[in-house]
Amino acid sequence: xxxxxxxxxxxxxxxxxxxxxxxxxxxxxxxxxxxxxxxxxxxxxxxxxxxxxxxxxxxxxxxxxxxxxxxxxxxxxxxxxxxxxxxxxxxxxxxxxxxxxxxxxxxxxxxxxxxxxxxxxxxxxxxxxxxxxxxxxxxxxxxxxxxxxxxxxxxxxxxxxxxxxxxxxxxxxxxxxxxxxxxxxxxxxxxxxxxxxxxxxxxxxxxxxxxxxxxxxxxxxxxxxxxxxxxxxxxxxxxxxxxxxxxxxxxxxxxxxxxxxxxxxxxxxxxxxxxxxxxxxxxxxxxxxxxxxxxxxxxxxxxxxxxxxxx
Amino acid sequence: xxxxxxxxxxxxxxxxxxxxxxxxxxxxxxxxxxxxxxxxxxxxxxxxxxxxxxxxxxxxxxxxxxxxxxxxxxxxxxxxxxxxxxxxxxxxxxxxxxxxxxxxxxxxxxxxxxxxxxxxxxxxxxxxxxxxxxxxxxxxxxxxxxxxxxxxxxxxxxxxxxxxxxxxxxxxxxxxxxxxxxxxxxxxxxxxxxxxxxxxxxxxxxxxxxxxxxxxxxxxxxxxxxxxxxxxxxxxxxxxxxxxxxxxxxxxxxxxxxxxxxxxxxxxxxxxxxxxxxxxxxxxxxxxxxxxxxxxxxxxxxxxxxxxxxxxxxxxxxxxxxxxxxxxxxxxxxxxxxxxxxxxxxxxxxxxxxxxxxxxxxxxxxxxxxxxxxxxxxxxxxxxxxxxxxxxxxxxxxxxxxxxxx
Numbered sequence: 001x002x003x004x005x006x007x008x009x010x011x012x013x014x015x016x017x018x019x020x021x022x023x024x025x026x027x028x029x030x031x032x033x034x035x036x037x038x039x040x041x042x043x044x045x046x047x048x049x050x051x052x053x054x055x056x057x058x059x060x061x062x063x064x065x066x067x068x069x070x071x072x073x074x075x076x077x078x079x080x081x082x083x084x085x086x087x088x089x090x091x092x093x094x095x096x097x098x099x100x101x102x103x104x105x106x107x108x109x110x111x112x113x114x115x116x117x118x119x120x121x122x123x124x125x126x127x128x129x130x131x132x133x134x135x136x137x138x139x140x141x142x143x144x145x146x147x148x149x150x151x152x153x154x155x156x157x158x159x160x161x162x163x164x165x166x167x168x169x170x171x172x173x174x175x176x177x178x179x180x181x182x183x184x185x186x187x188x189x190x191x192x193x194x195x196x197x198x199x200x201x202x203x204x205x206x207x208x209x210x211x212x213x214x215x216x217x218x219x220x221x222x223x224x225x226x227x228x229x230x231x232x233x234x235x236x237x238x239x240x241x242x243x244x245x246x247x248x249x250x251x252x253x254x255x256x257x258x259x260x261x262x263x264x265x266x267x268x269x270x271x272x273x274x275x276x277x278x279x280x281x282x283x284x285x286x287x288x289x290x291x292x293x294x295x296x297x298x299x300x301x302x303x304x305x306x307x308x309x310x311x
Numbered sequence: 312x313x314x315x316x317x318x319x320x321x322x323x324x325x326x327x328x329x330x331x332x333x334x335x336x337x338x339x340x341x342x343x344x345x346x347x348x349x350x351x352x353x354x355x356x357x358x359x360x361x362x363x364x365x366x367x368x369x370x371x372x373x374x375x376x377x378x379x380x381x382x383x384x385x386x387x388x389x390x391x392x393x394x395x396x397x398x399x400x401x402x403x404x405x406x407x408x409x410x411x412x413x414x415x416x417x418x419x420x421x422x423x424x425x426x427x428x429x430x431x432x433x434x435x436x437x438x439x440x441x442x443x444x445x446x447x448x449x450x451x452x453x454x455x456x457x458x459x460x461x462x463x464x465x466x467x468x469x470x471x472x473x474x475x476x477x478x479x480x481x482x483x484x485x486x487x488x489x490x491x492x493x494x495x496x497x498x499x500x501x502x503x504x505x506x507x508x509x510x511x512x513x514x515x516x517x518x519x520x521x522x523x524x525x526x527x528x529x530x531x532x533x534x535x536x537x538x539x540x541x542x543x544x545x546x547x548x549x550x551x552x553x554x555x556x557x558x559x560x561x562x563x564x565x566x567x568x569x570x571x572x573x574x575x576x577x578x579x580x581x582x583x584x585x586x587x588x589x590x591x592x593x594x595x596x597x598x599x600x601x602x603x604x605x606x607x608x609x610x611x612x613x614x615x616x617x618x619x620x621x622x623x624x625x626x627x628x629x630x631x632x633x634x635x636x637x638x639x640x641x642x643x644x645x646x647x648x649x650x651x652x653x654x655x656x657x658x659x660x661x662x663x664x665x666x667x668x669x670x671x672x673x674x675x676x677x678x679x680x681x682x683x684x685x686x687x688x689x690x691x692x693x694x695x696x697x698x699x700x701x702x703x704x705x706x707x708x709x710x711x712x713x714x715x716x717x
Contacts, residue, residue, distance in 0.1 A: 174415050
């Protein structure tokens with residue numbers, strides 16, 4: 001991760017802002033609005049590419065000073081070790097403060113129960129919402145993008161949540177121009193999505209332009225995987241493979257980084273950013289359609305999780 | 312999604328508006344589908360649901376109706392944003408509902424749009440909702456309007472049916488002071504003139520809808536606009552104050568004389584940083600930080616401007632409004648005005664003859680604010696002429712305002 005900008009060459013043409021510059025400018029505006037209007041903002045940081053881009057944008061927004069926010073990671077207990085290592089490296093490099101809300105803790109205490117399908121993504125909602133209450137965070141940045149999923153396409157940039165973190169799509173505030181309304185009652189908070197208008201391809205092009213370092217699992221590498229529900233899952237202590245599932249070595253990479261139990265790898269030879277971008281531009285599958293089991297549970301899986309407090 | 316890795320530079324933000332059953336979701340679905348912006352797994356999901364409902368062809372409206380309630384009722388409730396690209400341009404589509412109770416959502420979508428597509432059903436022609444959509448587009452000063460006359464297949468692809476509707480709409484457009492509009496005859500269901508030119512309407516020589524979207528000029532609006540820089544946040548570092556914000560219109564250069572509102576103090580730009588890179592000049596809509604000569608008392612909510620066209624500093628605000636909230640707005644109400652980065656208390660003094668505004672009403676307002684605002688006429692600078700009224704009790708967004716200083 002680089003703090004300073006390398007790109008944005010100076011231009012004398014007033015209307016030549018590239019689409020990446022326009023998206024970057026808009027996202028930085030959103031970060032600064034939150035810094036100006038809220039008491040206790042936090043950035044959700046998973047070590048995935050969207051949250052890595054968010055952190056990079058936040059560093060730019062407040063340069064040359066430090067980011068006036070802390071970070072929060074909801075650790076499912078089934079995270080990729082490479083991603084956790086990356087997370088800790090970045091936090092240390094920028095002198096940031098990281099809060100961790102652990103799904104495993106909740107399971108160990110008997111507050112949450114493992115699901116029969118072993119998927120832990122839906123279990124993140126309780127530790128997330130409790131961490132928000134406990135630390136009294138009033139603005140919580142998420143890396144959600146509207147192009148990811150059709151319920152997300154309905155999401156505001158500033159999304160008001162009640163004291164239970166619930167999202168009610170029918171009671172959203174109208175959001176006009178770039179006038180974001182962050183007013184909220186005590187106990188309520190606002191979820192903020194600076195990457196709302198970015199697509200998967202925009203994120204990758206921006207990572208390439210800014211020379212942002214990523215965890216290695218985003219690039220093609222040899223890995224021990226097994227097949228479940230048409231997806232290649234990484235074998236490991238989290239619960240795979242089961243009887244009848246066989247492990248094999250394949251050359252794969254990840255398009256998203258989430259819980260190991262529901263995040264699938266794709267076959268790939270893309271070892272560089274350019275190769276990844278070429279692959280995504282040619283792909284006939286959406287990011288989530290290709291690699292997320294939790295979105296396939298029902299037609300409204302994302303909407304239902306968001307209503308409960310998920311991002 | 313079909314765009315190549317070479318980044319096309321410009322983006323068109325556009326909004327769609329249509330009444331219930333005008334086929335707006337189908338039109339948007341057709342636009343996405345025929346421009347190959349729908350990926351295999353999305354289409355498969357739509358085909359599966361369509362089949363399970365006993366429909367033979369995939370219902371393209373299912374691509375866009377993302378909420379349970381929308382799919383159950385077959386209507387669009389809330390604005391959704393869609394992203395697609397062609398070889399020529401990138402698009403951000405605000406897909407807005409047309410039902411009268413959701414006029415506020417069309418206002419939301421239109422507030423950032425360079426172009427609005429107003430959809431009518433060829434069988435019904437211009438109806439009250441169409442006039443309302445045109446009024447909203449005129450009020451929000453959307454630079455380009457397309458009148459899409461849909462369901463041409465159901466009127467035999469007849470030229471005279473199309474001409475009759477265009478003439479009718481032109482009459483209303485003139486009354487509303489719309490800058491002009493481009494009519495296109497389409498059939499969203501059959502795919503006529505959406506992405507591909509129609510084989511059924513030889514009499515129509517104009518472009519298909521997508522051609523229009525790809526070629527309409529964008530960005531011209533802010534050309535020559537005065538420099539406006541609302542201060543968002545002050546970054547202090549090593550004893551230096553950096554004023555952070557987004558340049559909402561015009562340009563600024565190192566050495567420019569600037570005025571800070573509302574104090575009226577003047578200074579000079581000594582440095583510009585565009586997100587980590589030192590620059591000699593900056594242009595809207597860049598986010599940047601400014602350094603000014605001398606020790607200044609400048610905070611969030613102040614506005615820095617340059618050049619001879621200063622904004623009007625006033626506590627008496629007159630504006631066109633669209634009321635957004637379910638609770639009514641009445642004369643005597645105490646509200647907050649959110650204008651750029653500044654929020655001030657205000658009193659509703661007058662509603663131009665109305666006793667109250669209820670949800671989705673368009674009207675006119677006079678406000679008295681507790682502190683002066685640096686306002687521009689909305690017709691001249693959209694971003695510094697726009698404001699929201701907010702309920703001081705619970706923070707609800709009440710009303711969208713567009714300053715009218717003429």
